[in-house]
Amino acid sequence: MAELLRGAPVADALTARTAEKAAELAKRGVTPTLAILRVGERPEDLSYERGALKRCAGAGVAVRSVVLPPETEQAELLDAIRALNEDRGVHGILLMRPLPSPLDDEAARKAVLPVKDVDGVTDGSLAGVFTGSGEGFAPCTAQAVVELLKYYGVPLKGARAVVAGRSLVVGRPAAMLLMAEGATVTVCHSGTADLPAETRRGDVVVAAIGRMGYFGAEHFAPGAAVVDVGIHADPATGKLRGDVRFEEAEPAVGAITPVPGGLGAVTTAVLVSHVAQAAEKAAGGGK
């Protein structure tokens, strides 16, 4: 029986720290505030937004939702981002992406003010993750992977970590953060010759290729700690499933995140913690 790496306690512990920060800021008349900028009504966006609203409420972080119609033009979108950049009452900006086409995702991403980039999308944040300078904010899901592993005391220093997936929101930044924790990191992807052979070498495996039920027992070493980043609605059952076939993998590994109930909550908690950090920096306190 593998240890279950549930997300809720990790998220709650993070949120408790965020709430303390928010309470300190409140004494100074500052309410940490997240602006959520969304174009249209994509179900995934709405679902993520609901989670963020709930988590913010629990932490004493205010939310301002800005919703633009699906036919929004690029100039209007950039104006909306600029207005949030300039608004001193907004400490963090979450831009729901990918944007509906033909909006220019890249230009929008770069338009976010780096100090408000709580979602880790700007060049400054990405360079900060790459260099380990601590500047900007790490992409939330990638940071959530490390927060979860550290919460459960999974050793990272000197460990072999295998990251399956090289996306900019998870795979690559997670690799950098795990490396910063002292792990020896391998990044696998669609072009990897023998994926099971690679992931079986991992003391820690991050499954983040975005394909439902791709990973089975044969992908993991006994004792491995597995973090499943995938969230897919199973068309057959309507239930949420990850990149890992949980029922099959669970008896074979040392520890594993369930889906649902795994990383998702931690990701949102990381986002909210970033808002409090951004507010603290703007208020000239904290680290």
Next chain:
Amino acid sequence: MAELLRGAPVADALTARTAEKAAELAKRGVTPTLAILRVGERPEDLSYERGALKRCAGAGVAVRSVVLPPETEQAELLDAIRALNEDRGVHGILLMRPLPSPLDDEAARKAVLPVKDVDGVTDGSLAGVFTGSGEGFAPCTAQAVVELLKYYGVPLKGARAVVAGRSLVVGRPAAMLLMAEGATVTVCHSGTADLPAETRRGDVVVAAIGRMGYFGAEHFAPGAAVVDVGIHADPATGKLRGDVRFEEAEPAVGAITPVPGGLGAVTTAVLVSHVAQAAEKAAGGGK
């Protein structure tokens, strides 16, 4: 007997392409120009500068050397960088680093105008390497590793590449560039539990830990392609040596760069190619 991956033909091929570009630009009245900004007279800086001057001359790229005294203050240094940023006759800036203390290396690095950052030191360039967006310029040594391997037809797609060293000038950017070529990349470092076991898995191994003669035959698989990034003056003999014990490793591997005669020339050729690219962009042509 391993294939010798000599740097000179790679550098010459690169420089021939750069010279073509420079000749095209010359017809339009543009002389691609590199500014080298150096504080003091460190022997390593002088040696690199000599190589760059020679390579520039061969490519039709002009060089402007700016030398500041060792006692230069931070404000003066930043003024010098700013002047080069604003000078329309300068297309690329090479800032010799590390700077002598107490100068602030980080602030100087960030002061370079991204479009002139031919050495790949700014956040924009580092984010570009990390994201694979092609923005900015990759750190020259890291790019040189990939140029050399491609020149000799070493397969990268689907190959296992092991990078030993996680510096920002070589290890991390080389890992990203190799990943962009389709390799499955592992980054090892001082905290790696069993380095020989990791590097022996590499079809390609980049030795970049900065310790003279650290790697021996036991570190490599038969048939591996080894790129030795180290350059050290052996105190016993005065000769240049790499991170790899060449005499010992050479019979055991498939291909290897000699030191001297390996990557160094390619690195300089990459730098000079960046200058021509920057000039081309500034002139509004090329890609």
